[in-house]
Amino acid sequence: MTELVKLKSISKSFGGIHALKSVGFDVRPGEVHALLGENGAGKSTLMRVLGGEMVPSHGEVVIDGKPVVFRDPRDARALGIVIIHQELALAPDLTVAENIFLGELPGVISHASLRKRAKDLIDRLGFKIDPGRIAGTLAVAHQQVVEIAKALSRDIKIIVFDEPTAVLAAQDAMKLHEIIRGLRDRGVGIVYISHRLEEVFDIADRMTVMKDGQTVGTVATSDVKIDDIIRMMVGRPISAMFPERGKRVIGQEMLKVEHLNAGRMVRDVSFSVRSGEIVGLGGLIGSGRTEVARVIFGADPLESGTITLKGKMLKPRSPKDAVEAGIGLVPEDRKQQGVILDKPIRVNSTMAKMSSVVNAFGFLKRTQERADVTALGKSLRLKASSVDAPVSSLSGGNQQKVVLAKWFHADGDVIILDEPTRGVDVGAKSEIYALVNKLAEDGKAVLVISSEHQELFGLCDRVLAMGRGRIRGELTPETYSEENLLGLSMTGGALTANQGGQA
Amino acid sequence: ADCKVGIAMYTLGAPYFAAQVAAAEDQAKKAGCEVTSADGQNDMAKQIADVEDMVAKGVNLLILNPRDPEGLVAAADAATTAGVKVVVMDSSISTKANVITQVRSSNDQNGYLVGQWLAKAMQGKPMRIILLSGDKGNEVGRDRRLGVFKGLVEGQLVNEGKVSFEVVGQGWGGWAHEGGLAAMEDLLTAHPDANVVLGENDSMVLGAMKALEAQGKTDVLALAAADGQKEALALIKDGKYGATGLNDPDLVARTAVDIGLKAVKGELPDNFPKLNLTTPDVITKDNVDKYYRADAVF
Amino acid sequence: MQPEEKTKVDYRSIIQRFGTLAIFLVLVVVATIWSENFLSRGNILNVLRQVASSAGIMAVGMLFVILTRGIDLSVGSVMALGSVLTGYFCAISGYGAVTTILMVLACGALCGLVSGGFIAYLRLPSFVMSLAMMAIARGLSLIISEGRPIPLDEAGAAFSRFGSGFLFGIPQPVLLMFAVFIVGGVVLNFTRFGRIVTAIGSNEEAVRLSGIAVPRYILAVYMISGVLAAVAGIISSSRTGVGSAQVGVGAELNVIAAVVIGGASLMGGKGGVINTLLGALVMGIIANIMNLAGVPGYHQQVYMGAIIVVAMLLQYSTGSLKR
Amino acid sequence: MQPEEKTKVDYRSIIQRFGTLAIFLVLVVVATIWSENFLSRGNILNVLRQVASSAGIMAVGMLFVILTRGIDLSVGSVMALGSVLTGYFCAISGYGAVTTILMVLACGALCGLVSGGFIAYLRLPSFVMSLAMMAIARGLSLIISEGRPIPLDEAGAAFSRFGSGFLFGIPQPVLLMFAVFIVGGVVLNFTRFGRIVTAIGSNEEAVRLSGIAVPRYILAVYMISGVLAAVAGIISSSRTGVGSAQVGVGAELNVIAAVVIGGASLMGGKGGVINTLLGALVMGIIANIMNLAGVPGYHQQVYMGAIIVVAMLLQYSTGSLKR
Ligand SMILES: Nc1ncnc2c1ncn2[C@@H]1O[C@H](COP(=O)(O)OP(=O)(O)OP(=O)(O)O)[C@@H](O)[C@H]1O
Ligand SMILES: Nc1ncnc2c1ncn2[C@@H]1O[C@H](COP(=O)(O)OP(=O)(O)OP(=O)(O)O)[C@@H](O)[C@H]1O
């Protein structure tokens, strides 16, 4: 069988870093080839080479048996190679339709026909998104759908999905997989990158595992199990994905919110979190979970309702008030809201509590800061060259750990984590779970928002189901299941039935 | 008030113009008129707009100090067509413009007198002149410096029978102290042997004198082609400043307003001259007392 | 769900449009109350002509540049160069009106080509590059004109008619300005070029990854800005009858202010033609009403600054503005 | 592990520093060849003094503003206001030198408070807000001075000594400039304030979500810029012996150019004090060498523009510049 693409001993270095070391990779027509590996293993970089976005230092790209040299993305595109990027690459000020057809806009545009074509395309994908809407106002998940539609708008021979499901909820991911299977059946070569190993096993025909810029091996899906793959990725088996729940002591009520209202997405929300407890907030995308977190944190204005922190009323007008009262928020959008990419780890880690690293005159105590952050980094098992390295030089999982480090350093009583493992590799994931658990063990109240329901079930003492801005029910470990959670969040009515059934 | 006077200055960015507009306003108010003034901010388009706005406002008399002799012709003509009496003061306008008259001191003739004075003052000495110009492409500045050089050439020919001077460098001071100072510092470094600093107005020379003071130079003759600013006159009195041309903004402004108001009332004779020059003079230590007023605004 | 979302989007964009419009309307009302002459036909044409021959036409070019996240500080100087060259080609070289216009436009495009080339291909920051072009173009216009205005005289009769002539009772420069705005609006909203320009300011990397040659578009917007600055120069010389190196001093700030008052973001990707026109008119009205109301010269700038602040607050309060 | 990465980071930042330094050194060499007077002690002090009393000191304030992703166009006007008020308070109101200085600085801070307040709390775009402040401050200085320079006379003897006086053989304004740069550098690199200011320009939202009251810091940088502009005004009036509303016209563009030539990014978060000083010196040397070499007036601007382009290319070619 002839390969559609053959990448031969590709090497790529950035300054001193060798991101790719003589990597070989191939894709056949009509197959889904998964590319796996820890954060920073070089997956995206390899695909950038394939897409003509980067020129490799060494190596050869062979398409249909012919060696090619790409000078820019256009050359790759001309050969039918399309990449859906991990980082969303939309123009936020343009409409959905314009974004989808950006690379092939006609000289003179008829918006009506453009929108119609876009609508057809999106409909075919099974989503409902107004093609005239400004892309920047869409929820991330829908932006991802637009990216996919954009890729599918062209003739494709090879398509790369770089972590397409990181921001999608379970059903949307299923829809995407249907689309991928359709493409595969048409003979398209597909590269699929994901950190969600279950779904990879579901869809991939072959898998290639990368580590530290090299390939560890390529295997057929039928020949391996998840544990084998994890071992190939991490270099050691992971004993348990989730920490034991038992060691935590649940204490008094730390955070209590009653009848919160804010905008359309927070309607009459009440719940509480106790010391040592991990509470999950689940539901469909767009159900308003992020908004609840932001209101409690003072990032968005509160319309009505009360927030009580350790028995004291809190009316946060800005995140400053919340942080001073002892609340921390790990936001869902790491790059835009969580880290300052071009600043060192050290600076990012102490941002939320600078008082501990400055003297009475506002001068920084750098030596102490460096020591503190280095120690903190060690305890979080942060993989970084030094605490002075900019966050941008870290892998996704380690960037997330920097955000966690910030709130560990701030040492508040209540920590809210919004999608804490988005785009994080399995190894780092289990480490982050352990860290979240450690927070609770230290007596903090933890609220976790996640679209990965297994994560909520594995981590939380109880899970609140949200739908359309309301809390629609609560699950306990005995009632944990995908169906129960979805049922609750879509129709609050399912609550009694399910609970009744389980009790 | 039964008369509305508009004063369109091309700039208020120098004390000279501040004094001029103040005098014009004062003169018009004394005559019982309502006065509007506008600052063209050195921008021809802005000044044309100012003129148009004043016509729209319905002024009877427009006192215009034009940014450009040609560029304001259309605007002035349009105003005249709309029934406004237009008097051009201070800066010149093309003779084809349809205006009542132009009132100004003669930059050329003032400069000429200053040049002749300079020829005499430096007689027998080699002259290395640092020239401080206002801003690039300014007609007034050109008239002034060329006037001085004309007078200088003529003076040297009469006194010595030959012409010998050197302009070692030209700096641009933007008509103001600060600019004169910075330009002088650079030029003095390049030409430490310069012995004359000639400015196109007094402010720049006053600034330049700070540079001389700072370097402890006392052997450089400072003089300006025009203005007669109070501070300069005080220095002339003390013998620290050579000479300057008489360009009394007060006199020019009041004359222009008077003529204009007469025109509004229809009292102007038909053959009134199209150009009214105030008498030129060079202000030196000999005659400074005649011009120096401690309470002058300028 | 879709119709619901649809209305939401349109509502936002109406609010956005409303911002600059609100400023504009409030200003018109204030001006009318302040001076009875303001709403006279003559004065309205005055304001329009003033805007057309100062910030108006150049604002369209600046909008394109700002949409790509750039800035063009050279417009005032290129306008002066355009004015001088109009005088030079027609009065000194003796070319006809059409040849002169084409050559001046070409020179404007050339200025844009140079600054745009460095910005697009060598990735120099637009602020400094256009600042350099600002100095160069002003210097060239001074050198060419030898610092003196070049009268168009008879050679330029055709020009003068254009500058101060009327068509359908509207001054010709005003008609030209409207034409430029209409063309600009069509290009921006209904052509590939316009959408890509907006997309570049919004997310340059996304555009590049869509297989589009970004530098060409960046180059093009600076050329457009250069050409429109040259147009402003031609209008200026036809209004005044001289080619002068003194026009357009400080114009860049006014032009940028018009675009920003029109709600465009200096961070790129946001801004529209209609609002830009309104922004330019707002700047024009502010200057006009001060003269009508007889605000004394020195006070005008203070009023002007204060009015700009109030105008921006108005726009801000309608929620349309993002910093 | 640590040392290896350490060198990598430092290497990059050395390259970055090297960009502006390279421009500076090349320019010095060119200037020395072009005019034998350039490297004379007197001329070097000249250049330093000119830089100190024009773009130099203000560039530090502008750097702070630009680090937060803002811009301050009002510096030239606030400088003029500072100059006028120095004359007014000391010559007309008759306050002593110290009182005068304190009051002028307070007025500079007030200007910054107003523009910074609107920018930080009401989120007006800094470009337009500071443009408005530019008009207001210029207007106020014209009104206060009635358009005339206010001579400091005897009242200002203390000032004059400062402006043109020497300490350890170095002009006092130059010493002051160095002091401002040193303090600025310390604040930027070694204090909480400096760190947060830099972080805001990199990612304002992340800083806000770390529980930091961002608007206060934004307000503060405009106040710093206002105070330093007032300092420049005081220096100007002490040098020239008059308080004048004419100083600092167009200074904003030079100041911004100095900061950008110093490698700072108008997109915020990037820039340092030493490079800013070098940037200001580059601008000063360019102006100085033209006068020394006797470049004819009209050609100066063309040369200046060309030199700026070459300088930026130099910086670009060392790879330090990101658009
Ligand atoms: N433009 C760049 N400049 C410098 N280093 C880079 C650049 N792009 C990638 N790298 C580095 O190359 C390595 C591989 O990165 P890459 O993004 O390919 O990893 P990945 O396998 O896609 O990880 P993830 O699962 O987190 O997406 C990392 O160490 C990364 O920091
Ligand atoms: N910038 C925005 N402008 C307009 N609407 C938005 C914006 N961001 C989000 N929304 C809308 O707000 C709603 C809720 O947002 P969001 O998706 O963050 O909720 P969520 O429950 O936290 O879901 P998730 O975190 O899984 O994305 C959605 O309907 C979304 O379309």
Ligand SMILES: [Mg+2]
């Ligand atoms: Mg990746």
Ligand SMILES: [Mg+2]
């Ligand atoms: Mg969310």
